[in-house]
Amino acid sequence: MSAAELDALQLSLFVAFRSVLFGLPLAIVVAWLLARRHVAGRIFLDTFVHLPLVLPPVLVGYLLLLLLGTRGPIGGWLYRSFGVQLIFTSTGAALATAVMTFPLMVRAIRLSLEGVDPGLEDAARTLGAGAWDRFCTITLPLMSPGILAGVVTAFAAGLGEFGAVITFVSNIPGETRTLPLALYTALQTPGGDVLAARLAMISLSLGIAGLIAAELIARRMRGLLGRQSR
Amino acid sequence: MKIHATHRRGTFTLEVAIDVPRPGVVALFGRSGCGKTTLANIVAGLLRPDTADIEVDGVTLENTRARQHVPAERRRVGYVFQDARLFPHFSVLGNLRYGERRAPASDRRITLDQVVELLGLQSLLQRRSRELSGGERQRVALGRALLSQPRLLLLDEPLASLDAARRDEVLPYLERLRDELVIPIIYVSHQFDEVLRLATHAVLMDRGRVVTQGAVEQVSLHPQLRAIVGTEAVGSVLSGSIIAADPHSGLASVQVGKGTLNVTLRDARPGAAVRVQVLARDVILAIVAPQGISVRNILPGHIVAIAEDDADAYLVHVDIGGNVVLARVTRAALHALALRIDMPIFVLVKAVSIRGHAFLAPRSRE
Numbered sequence: 001m002s003a004a005e006l007d008a009l010q011l012s013l014f015v016a017f018r019s020v021l022f023g024l025p026l027a028i029v030v031a032w033l034l035a036r037r038h039v040a041g042r043i044f045l046d047t048f049v050h051l052p053l054v055l056p057p058v059l060v061g062y063l064l065l066l067l068l069g070t071r072g073p074i075g076g077w078l079y080r081s082f083g084v085q086l087i088f089t090s091t092g093a094a095l096a097t098a099v100m101t102f103p104l105m106v107r108a109i110r111l112s113l114e115g116v117d118p119g120l121e122d123a124a125r126t127l128g129a130g131a132w133d134r135f136c137t138i139t140l141p142l143m144s145p146g147i148l149a150g151v152v153t154a155f156a157a158g159l160g161e162f163g164a165v166i167t168f169v170s171n172i173p174g175e176t177r178t179l180p181l182a183l184y185t186a187l188q189t190p191g192g193d194v195l196a197a198r199l200a201m202i203s204l205s206l207g208i209a210g211l212i213a214a215e216l217i218a219r220r221m222r223g224l225l226g227r228q229s230r
Numbered sequence: 231m232k233i234h235a236t237h238r239r240g241t242f243t244l245e246v247a248i249d250v251p252r253p254g255v256v257a258l259f260g261r262s263g264c265g266k267t268t269l270a271n272i273v274a275g276l277l278r279p280d281t282a283d284i285e286v287d288g289v290t291l292e293n294t295r296a297r298q299h300v301p302a303e304r305r306r307v308g309y310v311f312q313d314a315r316l317f318p319h320f321s322v323l324g325n326l327r328y329g330e331r332r333a334p335a336s337d338r339r340i341t342l343d344q345v346v347e348l349l350g351l352q353s354l355l356q357r358r359s360r361e362l363s364g365g366e367r368q369r370v371a372l373g374r375a376l377l378s379q380p381r382l383l384l385l386d387e388p389l390a391s392l393d394a395a396r397r398d399e400v401l402p403y404l405e406r407l408r409d410e411l412v413i414p415i416i417y418v419s420h421q422f423d424e425v426l427r428l429a430t431h432a433v434l435m436d437r438g439r440v441v442t443q444g445a446v447e448q449v450s451l452h453p454q455l456r457a458i459v460g461t462e463a464v465g466s467v468l469s470g471s472i473i474a475a476d477p478h479s480g481l482a483s484v485q486v487g488k489g490t491l492n493v494t495l496r497d498a499r500p501g502a503a504v505r506v507q508v509l510a511r512d513v514i515l516a517i518v519a520p521q522g523i524s525v526r527n528i529l530p531g532h533i534v535a536i537a538e539d540d541a542d543a544y545l546v547h548v549d550i551g552g553n554v555v556l557a558r559v560t561r562a563a564l565h566a567l568a569l570r571i572d573m574p575i576f577v578l579v580k581a582v583s584i585r586g587h588a589f590l591a592p593r594s595r596e
Contacts, residue, residue: 119315122276125302126309127378128332141319225319
C-alpha cells in the first residue's frame with residue numbers, strides 16, 4: 001500500500017471510529033426516549049433524527065457548515081471561546097459522519113430496546129433495583145445485540161460517508177481525505193485509474209470483513225444472552 | 231395486613247378493602263379479568279392507584295391520603311409472576327443472587343443454601359432459564375423472590391402456565407414454603423383447588439370488587455362461588471384433625487367439629503390438621519339412617535338452609551355439628567323427601583369422593 005492509500009485507510013477508520021464514539025451515547029438516549037417515553041413532541045424528535053436519511057448529504061454538510069463554521073452561531077462561539085475549529089479538520093469529518101449515521105444507529109438500538117420485555121424490568125424493580133441499576137443490569141445487556149448491530153452498521157456506513165464530509169470539511173489529504181474522498185479524487189485525476197481500483201478493493205474488503213465480523217459477534221452475543229442463535 | 235385500594239381505568243373500576251388480622255396465605259380468588267393482577271401490581275408498587283391505604287407487617291407501603299408512597303424497589307414485596315420472568319442473561323444462580331444482593335444486609339434472614347434446599351434447586355444453579363422446564367422456572371422465580379428478603383410474598387398465578395403434571399411438581403414446594411417460612415403470602419389464583427390446598431384466608435373477587443372474604447371454609451359456602459368455580463366444583467370445605475389412620479385400608483378418620491369423617495388419605499398422621507372438601511354433588515341425603523350400604527360416612531345433622539342452585543337443583547345446607555355440608559339435590563328429591571329447614575337428616579358421603587389435603591396448622595405470627 002502506498003502512503004496515500006494507507007493515510008486514507010487510517011483516516012477513514014479513525015473518522016468512523018470517532019463518529020460512532022460521539023454518536024453512541026446520544027443514540028442510546030434518543031432510542032430510549034423514542035421507545036419508552038411517550039413524551040409530547042416524540043414525532044418531531046423522530047422526524048429530526050431521521051432527517052439525514054432523506055436529505056441530500058451535501059445539504060447536511062452545508063447545514064453543518066452554516067451552524068458550525070467559524071462564522072456560524074455555534075461554530076463561531078466554539079472558535080472564539082475555546083479556539084475549537086471543526087471545519088477542515090478530521091474531528092469535523094467525524095462529526096459530519098456521526099450526524100449522517102446517527103439514524104442508522106438509533107433505529108437498530110430502538111428496535112432492540114423495543115424487544116426487551118418491560119416485565120423483566122418490573123421484576124428487577126420488585127427485587128430492589130432502582131432505575132439506573134435496572135437499566136445497567138437488565139435493559140442494557142439485553143439490548144446489547146442491537147447496540148452492537150447499530151455500532152457496526154454506523155461504523156461501516158461511516159467509512160463510506162462522502163457528501164456531508166466533503167461539503168463540511170473539504171478534501172484535505174491526511175486531514176479529511178477519507179477512502180471515498182481519495183477514491184473520488186483519484187477518479188478525477190488523469191491516470192488515476194490504478195489508484196482508484198486499489199482504493200476500491202480496499203473499501204470492498206473492509207466492507208465484507210466488517211459484515212462477517214458483525215454476524216459472528218451477533219451470534220456469540222445471542223448465545224451469551226440466552227437466546228437461540230438462528 | 232390491610233389492603234384498601236381504588237383504581238379506575240377506562241370502564242373498569244377496582245374497589246377493594248381487604249383486612250387480614252393474621253396473614254398466612256391470603257388467596258385472591260376470582261375469574262380472570264376480575265382485577266386480581268391489577269391489585270397485585272398495586273400492592274407491589276408497579277401501578278399507582280387512584281387511592282390506597284396499604285399496610286403490611288406494620289409498615290405502610292402506600293397511603294394516598296397521607297401522600298406516602300414507597301417505590302416498588304424499596305417495598306420488599308417479593309413478586310412471582312405468572313410467566314416467571316427470569317433474566318435470560320443470567321444463570322439460575324445469577325437470578326437468585328440478583329435480589330439477595332440488593333436486600334439490606336441487616337435483613338438477610340433467608341440464605342441461599344436454605345432456598346436451594348427448600349426448592350430443590352441444587353442441580354439447576356449453573357443453568358440458563360431457557361434450559362429449564364416451566365415448573366423449574368417457577369421454582370427459581372420463587373427462590374429469587376425469597377432471597378430478596380421480602381416482607382410479603384406475592385404469587386400471581388404461579389401455576390397457571392403449567393400443565394397438570396408440572397403443577398403437581400410445584401405445589402408441594404409452595405406448601406413447604408407456607409409451612410416453613412414466616413412470610414405472609416398473597417396468592418392470586420382462579421383455581422379453587424389451589425386455594426383449598428394453600429390458603430388460610432380467601433378473598434373472593436368479582437368485577438373489581440370483593441364479594442366475600444374470610445376463612446376458606448366460610449368462603450366455600452358463599453352462593454356466588456358457583457359462578458366462578460362452576461356447579462361441579464361447589465362444595466364445602468371443612469377443617470379438622472386426624473384422629474386415627476389405617477395405613478392398610480388407606481382410610482383416615484377426621485374429627486370435624488362434633489362429627490367424624492372417613493376420608494381416603496395417604497400419609498395421614500394422627501393429630502395432623504387437615505382440610506377436606508366435600509363436593510355438593512357427591513352428597514346424598516337420607517331421612518333414616520340406611521343400612522347395608524358401602525358409603526363410609528353417614529352423619530346425622532339438621533338442615534339449616536335451602537337455596538335454589540339453578541333451574542334443576544337446590545343446595546341444601548346441613549349442619550353436621552358445627553360445620554355445614556352442602557348437598558345438591560334435584561327439585562323432585564326435595565319434594566319427595568319434603569325437606570325443610572330444621573329437619574333432622576342424615577348426610578351420606580363416600581370416603582373416596584372426599585378430597586383431603588394434609589395441612590399443618592397455620593403458624594401464628596408474633
